[in-house]
Amino acid sequence: MSLPAAYLTKAFKLLRGEVFVLPSRTAVLLIGILLLIFPAFSQEPFILRVLILAAIFAIFAASWDLLSGFTGQINFGHALFFGVAAYTAALLNLNLGLAPWATIPIGAIAAVLAGLVVGIPCLRLRGTYLAFATLAFPLILLGVVYAIPSVSGGELGLQSIDPLSKSRVISYYIIIPSMIVLGFIMWKISDSKIGLLFHAIREDEVTARASGINTTRYKLLAFCLSGLFAGIAGGLYAHFLTQAGPSTLQLLLSFQVIIWVVFGGIATIYGPIAGVLILYPLTEYVLIRYLSVLSQAKMLIFAFIVLLVLLFMPQGLTTWLRDKTEKICPRCKLQNVAWRRKCRVCTAELD
Amino acid sequence: MAENIIVYGLVSSGVYALLAVGFSLIFGVARIVNLAHTAFYMLAAYLIYSLASAAGLNLYLSIIISIIIVTIAGTLSYKFLIARVRQHEATTLIVTIAIAVIIQEALLKGFGGQPRGIPKLISGSMEIFGVTVLNQQLLTFGVVVFLLLATWFFLMKTKSGVAIRAIAQDREVANLMGINVPRMEMLTMAISVGLAAIAGALVAPLLLVTPGMWTHPLVMILAVVVLGGLGSLQGSLIGAIILGFAENMVVFLAPSGSFLKTSVALTIMLIVILIKPEGLFGIVFEEERG
Numbered sequence: 001m002s003l004p005a006a007y008l009t010k011a012f013k014l015l016r017g018e019v020f021v022l023p024s025r026t027a028v029l030l031i032g033i034l035l036l037i038f039p040a041f042s043q044e045p046f047i048l049r050v051l052i053l054a055a056i057f058a059i060f061a062a063s064w065d066l067l068s069g070f071t072g073q074i075n076f077g078h079a080l081f082f083g084v085a086a087y088t089a090a091l092l093n094l095n096l097g098l099a100p101w102a103t104i105p106i107g108a109i110a111a112v113l114a115g116l117v118v119g120i121p122c123l124r125l126r127g128t129y130l131a132f133a134t135l136a137f138p139l140i141l142l143g144v145v146y147a148i149p150s151v152s153g154g155e156l157g158l159q160s161i162d163p164l165s166k167s168r169v170i171s172y173y174i175i176i177p178s179m180i181v182l183g184f185i186m187w188k189i190s191d192s193k194i195g196l197l198f199h200a201i202r203e204d205e206v207t208a209r210a211s212g213i214n215t216t217r218y219k220l221l222a223f224c225l226s227g228l229f230a231g232i233a234g235g236l237y238a239h240f241l242t243q244a245g246p247s248t249l250q251l252l253l254s255f256q257v258i259i260w261v262v263f264g265g266i267a268t269i270y271g272p273i274a275g276v277l278i279l280y281p282l283t284e285y286v287l288i289r290y291l292s293v294l295s296q297a298k299m300l301i302f303a304f305i306v307l308l309v310l311l312f313m314p315q316g317l318t319t320w321l322r323d324k325t326e327k328i329c330p331r332c333k334l335q336n337v338a339w340r341r342k343c344r345v346c347t348a349e350l351d
Numbered sequence: 352m353a354e355n356i357i358v359y360g361l362v363s364s365g366v367y368a369l370l371a372v373g374f375s376l377i378f379g380v381a382r383i384v385n386l387a388h389t390a391f392y393m394l395a396a397y398l399i400y401s402l403a404s405a406a407g408l409n410l411y412l413s414i415i416i417s418i419i420i421v422t423i424a425g426t427l428s429y430k431f432l433i434a435r436v437r438q439h440e441a442t443t444l445i446v447t448i449a450i451a452v453i454i455q456e457a458l459l460k461g462f463g464g465q466p467r468g469i470p471k472l473i474s475g476s477m478e479i480f481g482v483t484v485l486n487q488q489l490l491t492f493g494v495v496v497f498l499l500l501a502t503w504f505f506l507m508k509t510k511s512g513v514a515i516r517a518i519a520q521d522r523e524v525a526n527l528m529g530i531n532v533p534r535m536e537m538l539t540m541a542i543s544v545g546l547a548a549i550a551g552a553l554v555a556p557l558l559l560v561t562p563g564m565w566t567h568p569l570v571m572i573l574a575v576v577v578l579g580g581l582g583s584l585q586g587s588l589i590g591a592i593i594l595g596f597a598e599n600m601v602v603f604l605a606p607s608g609s610f611l612k613t614s615v616a617l618t619i620m621l622i623v624i625l626i627k628p629e630g631l632f633g634i635v636f637e638e639e640r641g
Binding site: 042125128132136139143147252258266297303315 | 378384386432435436438439440441444445446448449450452453455456457460564570571573574576577581607610611612613614615617618620621624625628629630
């Protein structure tokens with residue numbers, strides 16, 4: 001058998017053995033393919049814009065989940081990473097004329113440094129204190145941004161930076177695959193040994209330390225990783241909208257990301273992405289276009305939807321769905337469809 | 352300059368103290384981070400505006416009605432929304448944010464975004480040691496001191512107050528001692544929201560009322576309670592005085608100070624908790640020890 005055919009067979013086996021066995025994974029695959037071929041159905045600029053922004057915020061929400069959902073270091077100031085990267089990318093682009101492919105990674109590195117700046121002092125804090133302390137960082141920076149309008153553009157922000165691409169469809173094909181790839185990387189991280197250690201730190205930090213885990217190092221790693229992904233999202237946001245304004249640092253953005261994550265399902269990575277991909281187009285497009293809701297009322301409806309869903313599914317949408325459709329095998333801890341009698345791998349009885 | 356700092360500093364400290372004590376109380380007793388706390392404060396201000404200026408009711412009457420309505424609204428939202436999800440910490444946060452956003456957007460829809468003014472309860476001003484002080488500022492300060500003393504007296508000397516403090520110390524044992532924990536938590540929520548509503552009634556005549564007015568005090572009281580130590584009432588008071596004065600000093604002394612006032616106040620909060628991670632008067636809670 002030739003090499004490409006062998007790879008193809010392997011890929012097909014992987015699909016059948018790992019993806020099609022669970023409806024949730026099949027749904028993720030379908031949604032991914034649907035998003036990738038979407039411009040074939042409609043190229044209306046406004047729909048593409050809503051989907052692109054949803055994808056950017058999906059990366060951002062998943063990065064919050066990686067830090068706060070997994071390690072339990074609740075970050076109330078996640079907008080800091082987004083804003084730092086957006087402003088860094090914008091400043092580099094305007095003052096040094098660097099192209100987006102350079103400014104976005106540098107912006108992401110700036111966000112990693114911001115992660116260290118927040119993470120190192122916050123190592124001493126825990127729980128609610130940590131949450132309230134992290135809240136302070138973006139707001140401090142926001143005050144500085146307002147105070148030096150000659151550099152930061154003040155309330156208007158930095159305008160007319162280079163777009164990712166002149167064509168919106170090309171922007172779409174830059175950002176949507178980035179979201180899929182970055183989301184997959186974050187999911188893999190959360191599924192790896194590092195993710196397991198993050199879980200351990202959230203569940204019981206003292207026990208984790210007693211088991212020989214350097215919790216300090218892993219907490220800092222979580223801050224840096226989260227900053228990296230949030231920073232990429234911030235850079236993409238600045239270059240897509242061709243501006244970086246104070247709204248990237250505001251309290252509302254920090255709160256909004258928590259709303260998306262908790263709505264979708266905390267500590268899952270796919271939950272936040274689903275949360276954003278459902279809530280953002282719903283409030284920005286569907287309600288206004290099809291249900292003729294006035295745009296002033298969209299936040300009101302957004303809050304009501306979140307409230308109602310959380311009252312009935314307190315652990316979030318995808319967690320609720322997962323618990324309804326999947327069971328974990330008591331012996332090998334693999335996920336199985338809820339209607340199976342025996343585990344798909346080790347054939348242990350599922351209860 | 353110095354006299355302005357003292358007058359405005361005292362008024363803002365007082366308001367922050369009133370808000371922070373209420374916030375701290377419900378956090379200490381029920382471990383609920385109520386991010387909608389200042390939204391209730393804003394709701395009270397708007398209710399007074401609509402009753403007094405729009406419906407033409409007597410100002411005193413409208414203040415009393417507003418405080419009662421807001422207290423009831425807060426208690427009901429606790430019973431039917433917050434209490435149902437409170438075992439999930441993150442969900443509780445989101446539910447309180449959602450309540451705040453609903454209040455904000457409902458007010459924005461009902462009254463529009465433009466700032467509204469509320470007539471002062473008592474007009475005129477007074478000279479104290481050569482400093483001109485608005486009577487409303489004096490009234491605000493007096494009511495704040497009275498309410499803080501009353502809250503302290505209630506918590507220390509009455510039976511319900513002792514029960515509330517017992518729940519804050521150990522919920523399960525308090526339950527075993529025959530304290531009706533859910534009812535006491537409702538009572539605490541009512542007191543907490545009531546204090547927020549009174550704070551709203553006090554500052555509404557001094558400020559312009561807008562649908563975005565809840566975020567700044569929210570940030571400040573979060574900083575105040577962390578600075579003073581979560582769950583500690585005297586800590587909240589001292590934190591409020593420190594940050595209230597710091598904010599006004601920056602406004603009056605620094606160039607472009609009104610942009611930087613929040614930054615400076617939050618930086619002070621950060622420095623203090625980096626040196627002393629449990630805040631100035633922090634209480635180490637039973638389950639958080641270790």
